[in-house]
Amino acid sequence: MEPTLSWDLASDARELFRYQFMAHAFEAGTIVAVLAGVVGWYMVLRRQTFAGHTVAVMSFPGAAFAALVGIPAALGYYLACGVAALAIWRSGGERRRGRGGESAAIGVVQVAGMALGFLFLSLYGGVLEDLETLLFGTFLGIDSTQVLTLLLVALFALGALALVGRPLLLASLDPEGARARGVPVSALDVGFLLLLGLTVAATAQITGALLVFALLVAPPAAAQAITARPALGLVLSVAFALLVIWLGLAFAYFSIYPLGFFVTSFGFGLYVIVTLARGLGARPPALLGGEGRRHAPKSKPTPAAVG
């Protein structure tokens, strides 16, 4: 029976959870939204959006490699994302050379990964199953094992982040100052990239590789446009991500259109509304650098002149 929407919200909600797969989709979506909201907040703060995207598209070579050697696709994702995170970190010495070097290095890592993906695919000799799902995600067919895996990954990532949250914040905002205070900035750099790889690999299983930003960038960017306070920002970011994924799942369930369209549209809409509202309200966040996030420098917040 086709699901139909009525004005009775309670019955709509019952209808939404009538099937087991929808319950799994909501569980997985919730886990991923919390993880992406938190890790994405740091990613946006550190201006590593391009790195995040590069890690995300590594799910293609990951899946191709998994098909070639015959391991589960999810394992291929995690492997490829981890390798890409290390490669980006390895070329991260460029950062001191200015933006140009870093953006070129990340781009080169990305295309090298894609080229390898095509090679694996050609060696495999077949067609990747579910290519569209890989790129654009699905909420169908998530089973309880996947939910459990996602939960474990999320718990691990959030636990790690809870341990290093404060020093990471310091290292992100002011690397020089943090280094002077004995914060292990380079270790945090590589650690965060690995965490980002883990998060992206997990998120991509719901949203698809190309649409992870609907959860990883839009909600955190909206949160940072509203408040500069880290704790409040993190909470807002998670709340926005949950809103986007829940609404997206509900709309996708009741309509014939794909989940990817709804999550990206809600993410985009949220970002636009918040940005416009902030423009009108003209109350720039003070703590994380007065000019606000929108016009902040591309690579990272400029290290303030430290003592």
Place this chain on the structure above:
Amino acid sequence: MLAHEFVRNALLAGTFVALACGVVGWFTVLRGQVFAGDALSHVAFVGAIAAAVVGIDERVGLFALTLCSAAVMAGLGRRARADDVTIGVVFSWVLGLGVLLIALLSTSSAGGEGLIVANTLFGSIFALASGQAQVAAAIGAGVLLAAVAIARPLLFASLDAEVAALHGVPVGWLGLALLGLIGAVTAEGTQAIGALLVLGLIAAPAGAALRLTPRPYLGMALSGAIAVAARWGGVALSYAIPSLPPGTAIVGLAVGAYALASLVSVLPVSSRQKGASDVALPSTIAP
């Protein structure tokens, strides 16, 4: 090898597109806008699908959407340099629209959508017809000429936007023009090499050139030369080794050039230890 028409087409289209990618890429890397180029190359494929839904020529949709997105990104950024968060949000939304269009396409007509997706995302240079190859070559040459024409003021604006603006250089317009050129070159490159790999010819040769020389015009020429060499070498390699996809071979060579250049430029004794941040204005440019 050259006896085959499809190889000749691949080389004809490839040479000009690669040259344009190399030169436009040099500015892209210098300004740290590789992410914008990447985003535009993904957007290109949505344009192709949109065209298929509306029922017009794939290429029209590809160029229209890519150029529009370039304009939007320029408009949202300060001095036409879009913020990476803005790029991320905008382009993931455009891709989301692409998903919707794929769904529309698959409900409206019987299948066939997979073919289009495969063609645009994973496009093959050996599939170019000779008419397409000539158009691709013409567009590549046009972009190249345009890039050379604005090279001087663009270089000035890229290296020192404030001073350039004081001297009356239209910094914002030049940024928009560059994004437009990136859009055009990615739209064309999408057909010639595939949306997921075109970035290879934009980022890698330019990154290599910027590591080898801080001199702007030499760098641009070097970048174009590396791109063309990767292109020819890649086509030859994949012709010789059938299981090696042409895109992989081309990008592999370009990435190899970048890795080699990185190795050379980190040698401590080298006087070439200058990177992108060290590019200096030639005295002939400053007014």
